[in-house]
Amino acid sequence: MTDSQRLAARVNEVSERELLERIFPRLAVLGSPILGPGDDAAVLAAPDGRVVVSTDTQTEGQDFRLTWPNGYRTAGADVGWKAAAQNLSDINAMGAVATGMVVSLTLPAETEVAWVEGLADGLVEAIVGLGAPGCTVAGGDLGLGGELSVTVTVLGSLEGRAPVLRSGARPGDVVAVAGKLGTAAAGLALLEHGPRYAGLGEEARGVIRAFCRPRPPLAAGPAAARAGATALMDLSDGLLKDGDRLGRASGVVLDLDPAVLAAHAALLAGPAAAVGAEPLRWVLGGGEDHGLLAAFPPSSHLPEGFTAIGSVVPPAGGPGGVAIGGRPAEPSGWDHFAR
Amino acid sequence: MTDSQRLAARVNEVSERELLERIFPRLAVLGSPILGPGDDAAVLAAPDGRVVVSTDTQTEGQDFRLTWPNGYRTAGADVGWKAAAQNLSDINAMGAVATGMVVSLTLPAETEVAWVEGLADGLVEAIVGLGAPGCTVAGGDLGLGGELSVTVTVLGSLEGRAPVLRSGARPGDVVAVAGKLGTAAAGLALLEHGPRYAGLGEEARGVIRAFCRPRPPLAAGPAAARAGATALMDLSDGLLKDGDRLGRASGVVLDLDPAVLAAHAALLAGPAAAVGAEPLRWVLGGGEDHGLLAAFPPSSHLPEGFTAIGSVVPPAGGPGGVAIGGRPAEPSGWDHFAR
Incomplete structure (x- = not known):
C-alpha cells in the first residue's frame, strides 16, 4: 500500500499491526514510561507508593457528534484532546499530577485511518498544551464496533501529599x-x-x-x-x-x-x-x-x-x-x- | 420506587446516583483500596514504586452477543466475568499481581438495571473465583450509548520483580x-x-x-x-x-x-x-x-x-x-x- 492510499484508508482496510504502527510514533514525543506499548501491559512509575486512577468514556452520539447541526465537523484531534483533558482533570481534582494514560478505542469499520491518527495527535496536543509534562500514553486497545467510542484511563501521582477529597469543606471556608x-x-x-x-x-x-x-x-x-x-x-x-x-x-x-x-x-x-x-x-x-x-x-x-x-x-x-x-x-x- | 419496581427498571428510569447505589455495595466484598469510588479518582497502593496497567474493551456484537444463534443468553455476570478475566490475564502475563481495576460502562437506555447488577457481580465472581485476592474495583464511569460496551483497566504490582516481557526467549529455552x-x-x-x-x-x-x-x-x-x-x-x-x-x-x-x-x-x-x-x-x-x-x-x-x-x-x-x-x-x- 502506498502512502497516499494509506491516507485514504479506512480502519477495516489495514491490519491492527499497521494501524498501531501509524499511531505509536505520534505518541513518542511524550517520552517513555518504564515500559510502553507493545507487551501485554505497560509499566509506569508510582514514585510515592500510591497511584491515582480515573477512567472516562466518550461515545459518539452521546458525548459528541461527528457533524453538529451548525455544520461543525468534529476532528479526531478534538475527540483525542477532550478524552485526555477530561481525565487529566480528574487527576487534577485530587491535587495530583498525571503520570500516564492508556486508551481503548472502539472504531466503526468505515472510520478513516487519518481520523484515528488525528485522535492520537489530539491526545498529545492536550497533554503538552495543558501542561502535563510527565504524562505518557503507555498503551491501549483497539477494536471494531458500531459506534465510535474512546475510553481513557489516566494514572497520577500525589507527590507525597494526601489526596484532596470532596468531603473536607468546613463552615467558614x-x-x-x-x-x-x-x-x-x-x-x-x-x-x-x-x-x-x-x-x-x-x-x-x-x-x-x-x-x-x-x-x-x-x-x-x-x-x-x-x-x-x-x-x-x-x-x-x-x-x-x-x-x-x-x-x-x-x-x-x-x-x-x-x-x-x-x-x-x-x-x-x-x-x-x-x-x-x-x-x-x-x-x-x-x-x-x-x-x-x-x-x-x-x-x-x-x-x-x-x-x-x-x-x-x-x-x-x-x-x-x-x-x-x-x-x-x-x-x-x-x-x-x-x- | 419500590424494590420490585426497581428490579424491573431500565437504566434510563433511574438516576445515575441510584444506579451507582445499586452497584457499589456489590463490590464491597473485595475490600478497599486506599480511596475507593465516589470522588474524582481512586487511589491504589503501588507498593514497589511501579504500577502495571492494561486496558481492554468488550463491545456487544463484536465480542459477545446478548443472544447467541444457539439460544444462549449472555448474562450480565458473563460479561463482567470476562471483562475482569481478560484484564487480569494481561497483568498475569507480566508476572504481576492485580491490585485494582476501574470500569467504564456504556449502556443502551433499555438495559435492565438487574443486568447491570449482574455485571458487577460477575466482576467480583471473577476476581474471587480466579484468585486475585488483593484486587478491588476502585471506581468507574457510567454513560448511555447505542451499544453496550465495557472497558476495564486493571492495575498490578510486580512485587519487586522485573516484568517478564515477550522479548527474552533464547534458543534452547x-x-x-x-x-x-x-x-x-x-x-x-x-x-x-x-x-x-x-x-x-x-x-x-x-x-x-x-x-x-x-x-x-x-x-x-x-x-x-x-x-x-x-x-x-x-x-x-x-x-x-x-x-x-x-x-x-x-x-x-x-x-x-x-x-x-x-x-x-x-x-x-x-x-x-x-x-x-x-x-x-x-x-x-x-x-x-x-x-x-x-x-x-x-x-x-x-x-x-x-x-x-x-x-x-x-x-x-x-x-x-x-x-x-x-x-x-x-x-x-x-x-x-x-x-
Whole structure:
C-alpha cells in the first residue's frame, strides 16, 4: 500500500499491526514510561507508593457528534484532546499530577485511518498544551464496533501529599473556582442551535473550542493541595450539581455570591444573544468546562488561578448542598441517566 | 420506587446516583483500596514504586452477543466475568499481581438495571473465583450509548520483580503453556453453529462456559517470573498468532511439538464432532482462553500449572516466529481489523 492510499484508508482496510504502527510514533514525543506499548501491559512509575486512577468514556452520539447541526465537523484531534483533558482533570481534582494514560478505542469499520491518527495527535496536543509534562500514553486497545467510542484511563501521582477529597469543606471556608464556568455549555448551544459554523466570528468559535477542547487548569489542582485546600473537585456536570455533591459530601452548604455568578454570565453575553439563551443558566448548570471547585480555610491566600465565589456555611439541619446569596438552590446540570 | 419496581427498571428510569447505589455495595466484598469510588479518582497502593496497567474493551456484537444463534443468553455476570478475566490475564502475563481495576460502562437506555447488577457481580465472581485476592474495583464511569460496551483497566504490582516481557526467549529455552488451548474457540463455535443450548450436555456447556467465563491461571504468571521465565505472554488471539508475536519479539522461532498439540486437540473431540470442526484448528488458532505462553531456560523445573509444548530454536535468517515439528507455521488467529 502506498502512502497516499494509506491516507485514504479506512480502519477495516489495514491490519491492527499497521494501524498501531501509524499511531505509536505520534505518541513518542511524550517520552517513555518504564515500559510502553507493545507487551501485554505497560509499566509506569508510582514514585510515592500510591497511584491515582480515573477512567472516562466518550461515545459518539452521546458525548459528541461527528457533524453538529451548525455544520461543525468534529476532528479526531478534538475527540483525542477532550478524552485526555477530561481525565487529566480528574487527576487534577485530587491535587495530583498525571503520570500516564492508556486508551481503548472502539472504531466503526468505515472510520478513516487519518481520523484515528488525528485522535492520537489530539491526545498529545492536550497533554503538552495543558501542561502535563510527565504524562505518557503507555498503551491501549483497539477494536471494531458500531459506534465510535474512546475510553481513557489516566494514572497520577500525589507527590507525597494526601489526596484532596470532596468531603473536607468546613463552615467558614472560602469557596473558590479555577477555570471557566459555562463556556463549554455556550459552545454546545452554538453547535446544537447556533448559526452556521462557517459564518461565526472569533468569540463564537472560541466557546465552541471551549466545548471541543476544554482546558482544565492543571497547575491549579496541585497548587490547591499545597495551599491547604479542604475540598476539591472537578466541575464536569455544572456548578450547582457539582457544588451540591461537594456540599453533601462535606455536610455543609456552599453559599455562592450572586454578583460573582453574574460577572461570569456577563462574559457569555455574546454567545447568549446568538442563540437567545440566558447565560446565567450556563454558568450554573453547564458541564464540561473541567475547572475546579475548591474550599480553602478562612483568610487563605488563594493560589494562582483561583478566585473566590462564595463561602461555606453550616447545613442548617439538612444534608448539605448549595445556595445562592443565602437561598437554597436546586441542583441542575447533567445527569446522563436522568429521565 | 419500590424494590420490585426497581428490579424491573431500565437504566434510563433511574438516576445515575441510584444506579451507582445499586452497584457499589456489590463490590464491597473485595475490600478497599486506599480511596475507593465516589470522588474524582481512586487511589491504589503501588507498593514497589511501579504500577502495571492494561486496558481492554468488550463491545456487544463484536465480542459477545446478548443472544447467541444457539439460544444462549449472555448474562450480565458473563460479561463482567470476562471483562475482569481478560484484564487480569494481561497483568498475569507480566508476572504481576492485580491490585485494582476501574470500569467504564456504556449502556443502551433499555438495559435492565438487574443486568447491570449482574455485571458487577460477575466482576467480583471473577476476581474471587480466579484468585486475585488483593484486587478491588476502585471506581468507574457510567454513560448511555447505542451499544453496550465495557472497558476495564486493571492495575498490578510486580512485587519487586522485573516484568517478564515477550522479548527474552533464547534458543534452547523450553516453550511451555499454562491453561487451556482452543476450549474457548470450541465454545464460540457451539454458540454460533451448535445445537440448541437447552439440549446440550455438560461437556458442551463446559466449553461454552470456557468462552463466556475464561479462567486465566493467575497463580502461573508470578510463578513463572519467580522461576526465571525468559518470556511470557497472554494467549488471547490464538497459539500460532501469539506465538509468532513472541517469536518475533525475541528474534527466535518457537518450535511446537505436534504430539502435544494433538493431545490438546483430542480433548476437544466431543465439541468438534457436534459442529463438524477440526479441533486442531481451535488449538492453533482459537483465541480468548487467556492461558500463558512462556519460555524457560533449558532444563528448568517448570512451575506448577505449566506443561512443555516445544522448544526455542534460532530464527534461521528470518525475523523469528513459530513452527510446528520444525516446519514454519503460518500464524492464524484473531485480528480484529483483518479484512
